[in-house]
Amino acid sequence: MARRKKTIKGAELLCRSLVEEGVTYLFGYTGGAIMPVYDAFPKYPQLRHIMVRHEQAAAFAAQGMARATGKPGVCIATSGPGATNLMTGIADAHMDSIPIVALTGQVATSVIGTDAFQESDIIGMLVPVTKQSYILDDPYEIPRVVKEAFYLANTGRKGPVNIDFPKDIANAIVEDNGFDTTIRYPVPSPPGIGKDQVTRAQDLMDQSERPIVFVGHGVIQSGAQGEVRRFLERSNMPFSCTLHGISALPADHPQSLGMMGMHGTVEANRAIEKADLIIALGMRFDDRVTGKLDEYARNADVIHVEHDPSEINKNVRATVAMYSDLKPAVVEMTKVVKPKPYKEWYTYAAKNRKYWNSIDPINSRNGRGNSGNLLMGAVIRKLSDLTGGKDNVVADVGQHQMFAARYYRFHRFNTWFNSGGLGSMGFSVPAAMGVKFARPEERVWVIVGDGSFQMNIQELGTIMEQKIDIKILLLNNNFLGMVRQWQDLFHGSRFVGTPVKNPDFIALAAAYGIAGERVSEGKDLEPALRRAMKHKGAYLLEIVTDMEEMILPMIPAGSRFSDMKVTR
Amino acid sequence: MKQKRLHTILAFAHNQPGVLYKLLSLIRKKRYNVETITVGHTHVDGISRMTISFSHGEGNKIDQIVRQIDKITEIPKTDDVTYANVINRELVLLKVKASPQDRVHVTATTQIFGGKVIYVAPAHMIVEITGKQENIDNAIRLFEEFGIEGIARTGATVMHREEEDMGLDRIVLPEKRMALPGNRP
Numbered sequence: 001m002a003r004r005k006k007t008i009k010g011a012e013l014l015c016r017s018l019v020e021e022g023v024t025y026l027f028g029y030t031g032g033a034i035m036p037v038y039d040a041f042p043k044y045p046q047l048r049h050i051m052v053r054h055e056q057a058a059a060f061a062a063q064g065m066a067r068a069t070g071k072p073g074v075c076i077a078t079s080g081p082g083a084t085n086l087m088t089g090i091a092d093a094h095m096d097s098i099p100i101v102a103l104t105g106q107v108a109t110s111v112i113g114t115d116a117f118q119e120s121d122i123i124g125m126l127v128p129v130t131k132q133s134y135i136l137d138d139p140y141e142i143p144r145v146v147k148e149a150f151y152l153a154n155t156g157r158k159g160p161v162n163i164d165f166p167k168d169i170a171n172a173i174v175e176d177n178g179f180d181t182t183i184r185y186p187v188p189s190p191p192g193i194g195k196d197q198v199t200r201a202q203d204l205m206d207q208s209e210r211p212i213v214f215v216g217h218g219v220i221q222s223g224a225q226g227e228v229r230r231f232l233e234r235s236n237m238p239f240s241c242t243l244h245g246i247s248a249l250p251a252d253h254p255q256s257l258g259m260m261g262m263h264g265t266v267e268a269n270r271a272i273e274k275a276d277l278i279i280a281l282g283m284r285f286d287d288r289v290t291g292k293l294d295e296y297a298r299n300a301d302v303i304h305v306e307h308d309p310s311e312i313n314k315n316v317r318a319t320v321a322m323y324s325d326l327k328p329a330v331v332e333m334t335k336v337v338k339p340k341p342y343k344e345w346y347t348y349a350a351k352n353r354k355y356w357n358s359i360d361p362i363n364s365r366n367g368r369g370n371s372g373n374l375l376m377g378a379v380i381r382k383l384s385d386l387t388g389g390k391d392n393v394v395a396d397v398g399q400h401q402m403f404a405a406r407y408y409r410f411h412r413f414n415t416w417f418n419s420g421g422l423g424s425m426g427f428s429v430p431a432a433m434g435v436k437f438a439r440p441e442e443r444v445w446v447i448v449g450d451g452s453f454q455m456n457i458q459e460l461g462t463i464m465e466q467k468i469d470i471k472i473l474l475l476n477n478n479f480l481g482m483v484r485q486w487q488d489l490f491h492g493s494r495f496v497g498t499p500v501k502n503p504d505f506i507a508l509a510a511a512y513g514i515a516g517e518r519v520s521e522g523k524d525l526e527p528a529l530r531r532a533m534k535h536k537g538a539y540l541l542e543i544v545t546d547m548e549e550m551i552l553p554m555i556p557a558g559s560r561f562s563d564m565k566v567t568r
Numbered sequence: 569m570k571q572k573r574l575h576t577i578l579a580f581a582h583n584q585p586g587v588l589y590k591l592l593s594l595i596r597k598k599r600y601n602v603e604t605i606t607v608g609h610t611h612v613d614g615i616s617r618m619t620i621s622f623s624h625g626e627g628n629k630i631d632q633i634v635r636q637i638d639k640i641t642e643i644p645k646t647d648d649v650t651y652a653n654v655i656n657r658e659l660v661l662l663k664v665k666a667s668p669q670d671r672v673h674v675t676a677t678t679q680i681f682g683g684k685v686i687y688v689a690p691a692h693m694i695v696e697i698t699g700k701q702e703n704i705d706n707a708i709r710l711f712e713e714f715g716i717e718g719i720a721r722t723g724a725t726v727m728h729r730e731e732e733d734m735g736l737d738r739i740v741l742p743e744k745r746m747a748l749p750g751n752r753p
Binding site for chain 1: 582585586589590593594597631632635636638639641642644738739740
């Protein structure tokens with residue numbers, strides 16, 4: 001008796017594989033080569049597709065989802081320009097080790113290489129900025145490749161994976177059984193730490209009088225905040241966060257010195273300069289962290305715990321290198337560390353903090369600058385106070401980002417999202433959409449400047465259509481503030497290419513049906529923030545800020561910590 | 569004069585499209601100075617041997633280079649074998665100017681390096697020599713006396729004298745995969 005074999009279409013096989021990976025949201029934009037996949041969506045209601053207005057936003061939204069959930073976010077675009085538009089968001093995910101899976105349509109295999117309409121060699125373009133890229137040229141490989149893509153994106157050091165999906169493979173009909181889903185590339189686990197390393201670390205910790213612990217992105221990504229906190233509280237050592245380590249531990253923890261690096265706090269940076277021991281947990285000593293490398297922390301031994309061995313000894317030489325996952329290494333160090341009061345060391349930090357507070361511009365003149373306009377730092381401090389540091393904050397790239405990092409007092413784990421490594425303007429609005437879908441019950445703020453807001457401003461359309469309730473705090477100084485600051489300091493105040501002629505942002509939001517208001521007086525700030533918080537639905541709160549404001553302190557690029565500028 | 573040693577990395581790669589591209593992309597983006605790359609099959613189906621030699625100036629970065637190459641998904645095993653117990657060989661073809669009177673001298677020089685004369689023309693000869701990269705450099709220097717009209721070097725290839733860890737535990741080879749259903753499109 002001839003039995004009819006069950007068949008399935010390539011596009012459906014892809015959707016089913018995504019469902020099996022637990023995907024719920026896809027951010028994307030359709031087009032010629034990816035249409036068959038979109039055509040299959042209605043059969044898989046578990047997959048919710050969010051149509052963005054530009055593919056770059058899809059990649060950032062997928063990142064927002066990934067950063068908030070710890071699981072891979074998914075973006076999808078058509079071939080050619082759709083795929084190339086994803087690229088900035090993918091490169092950004094690569095720099096910040098964010099797991100995303102990017103699905104791109106591709107022209108049919110029969111015409112690949114002929115410069116067909118909307119063909120681009122997207123794998124060729126993405127290899128340097130992805131962990132792995134696949135071209136699916138065999139429909140029977142779909143389940144295996146999807147499974148492996150999610151596995152690779154989220155295992156070991158996380159990162160983006162691209163799957164390029166030719167149209168004929170999406171349309172192919174195959175027999176629906178016997179798929180091989182073997183992971184071909186098992187990711188090796190770090191070896192962990194040996195007795196010898198623990199002993200050497202113990203010796204260094206025993207001898208140290210001026211230690212400092214660095215809390216990096218790895219602490220958040222590995223969920224080791226509990227272990228790290230126990231280590232800190234057992235040892236009584238002070239700690240400082242990298243930009244991406246912020247919100248791993250509460251900002252008001254008594255041992256916290258705040259953020260380190262180029263725009264880090266005075267107390268953190270002066271402590272690093274003087275430290276005799278650095279214990280670096282899940283971080284990579286990026287140039288914004290170290291300044292001039294050969295002068296960096298010259299008095300300090302370094303214990304570096306990292307699960308990506310290529311980061312160990314890359315920029316800063318480790319005295320004790322621990323190629324290990326964070327949790328077991330920190331647990332072992334907790335067992336051997338002896339608590340010490342570090343009295344003088346904390347007194348030194350307190351003195352530096354006090355000094356900064358005495359000169360911090362936001363503490364004088366009611367948080368206004370020379371122009372009489374509000375200072376960004378003051379606005380963010382107000383936001384932090386009103387929300388109790390408990391909201392999700394998605395910053396864009398620029399001065400406002402650094403002010404948010406420094407002045408928002410994060411109280412909850414993993415609530416701070418921004419583009420650190422690549423520094424992509426336009427990150428915040430789409431990333432916040434992803435965060436909001438991941439955390440629908442929580443409040444999500446976008447903190448954005450007038451320059452970066454306009455880099456993905458088209459996403460107001462997505463926000464309108466999907467009724468995404470995010471609060472956009474637009475700090476408008478009618479300038480590209482960060483570049484202006486550098487021009488002010490290093491280029492003789494020649495403001496080339498930085499003044500911005502801006503539209504009426506409130507009217508623009510209104511055109512998208514988004515409520516909003518503009519605040520230029522200090523006294524109106526708090527009521528306006530409260531209105532934004534209370535409002536049901538998206539809200540644009542534009543604050544007119546002082547264009548001369550600088551984010552200080554600042555260690556100029558490539559300079560020593562002793563060159564830190566604390567005043568203009 | 570003692571020559572500065574090239575640094576040699578031996579890597580095994582899953583034979584998938586694009587692996588070489590990934591390696592070259594890495595070398596380009598990190599701006600490593602590469603002298604030679606050789607790639608060929610191994611006795612294990614689906615696994616290739618890649619020998620990459622780096623300029624001596626890259627010596628202090630060699631650990632970093634190994635670790636970066638090791639991150640390529642399809643490369644399960646990467647080692648710095650510069651000082652390891654390995655055999656390191658390169659083949660060179662040299663087109664040497666040789667008048668009839670010179671032929672005997674060119675032949676003798678070839679023999680010093682254990683090479684072979686493989687072609688003779690009225691005014692030149694082609695000789696083939698294999699050896700360590702340093703020996704090849706020496707040979708070339710000697711043949712320069714006669715005049716060299718062409719050099720074709722293959723780049724080094726390296727093999728461990730004893731057992732080789734090809735990283736097979738870090739990769740699942742296709743033959744272990746289940747049989748795929750028939751009637752492919």
